[in-house]
Amino acid sequence: MSPTPTTATPSDVTPARTGGGRTGGLRLTALHTRAQLLETVRVPIAVIGTVVFPTLTMLFFVVPQPFADDPAQATAATAQISLFAVMSVCLFTYGVGVAEDRALPWDSYLRTLPVGAGPRLAGRLLNGLAFALVSLVPLVVVAWLLTAAALPADRLVLTAGALAVAALPMLGLGLWIGYGMSTKAALAVAQVLLLPLAFGGGLFLPPQMFPGWLDAVSTWLPTRAGRDLVVSATTGADLPGTTWPVLAAWALLTAVLAVRAYRRDEGRRFR
Template identity: 30%
Template structure:
């Protein structure tokens, strides 16, 4: 029997259609996993909501916001940004699992667009991020949180959140292709938590020691959290440093820098996976 091999399209438009079609096929594979294993998706959503409720109700009474304001309105944007950063664990685990099991090599042996696996992973994880944001927004509204700068400000805030998640996607894809052992998965999970808490997600950097506050202010998570607090019209932590005075700009520059570094590395790692 002779195998039928489909020649790749030659024109740029045809190649784009080919990549989008194959990328959607890979995305549907992940959506099928959600349908067949819904508890995994639900557990992820519930964990994010649990973190928000725990800090809002258990610890919120002991927290204060520099300059005044409701701590829960300070907290919700921070948790929204935190979940975008923690999403790197989902991406890393999915990529490393597929690579370790040979699924990625199987994809590369098929007559499909070279970018389809990466594109499909990005689409699926961004859809997951949208669901997570929706669940957190509903929980925040139930807690009494709200935005005050209208629909345009809220739309810009959610765009920055997804932009941060996209940057974390490239980082997760690259790490998943390079580090494929179960020990690496555990090590990444251990490292992500300090990155998340060493930020302005839960408390103002002004409450930290000087050197630690400087690290927290320049944290990409802090940049997005501070920017969306401003866009939502929620209370912020103030300060007179450059990150505190230019949060929206920094919230754009950090994801751009991370994408510029890790997007090429992720693509190269995928191409050289079996060499």
């Protein structure tokens, strides 16, 4: 893919290099975000997959089921699939997307600019956030039209915060894949991890339907802890005592892996 000239220009670099302050950093972040969004939408199948796959999962796994007519169960199921949508963005936009960018000469050039990694990384995070929001819109519409799911207004902010916290281990995992692996390896690993983590975490079927051994294993997965947090935020269900320790441990572990992969990649290519 050819370099995108809108990512950075000499005039954009000057404020950050000369201490132009927060305005220069914000402008660079906006430019990186815009460039990465444009790069992504130029591959329509990537956008379609991000938007359609979670909604199709909702249509297949939730809408035809009898519990779709129960407000509490339908809301919990929608919360589970919403976390699956965010998880998909983390593994593919941050994982495979970062690996693909690293293979381009343009990424190597950006790392040589005297502006630091902050604006580039912030733009990447905002790009993923935008696609996560886009993937949730049709999902919420389907749940509203075809199920009895209902989210009280006073739980909207709480649910958004729960989704953000639940996504932290997946974000770290995606960045570890992206900065630590080649494009082919990243794609394979993301695909291998997506469905087992989603199914084992209770994102497709509620954990109450699991056999005892699977429920015990599921308790220690980041997706299960994230699922329990989001369901509790949306429905008011009791939060298991293992949720916060498991989420914190996985968030810390994947953050360490992501930082080490980034530093190793930077040291290998620019020493």
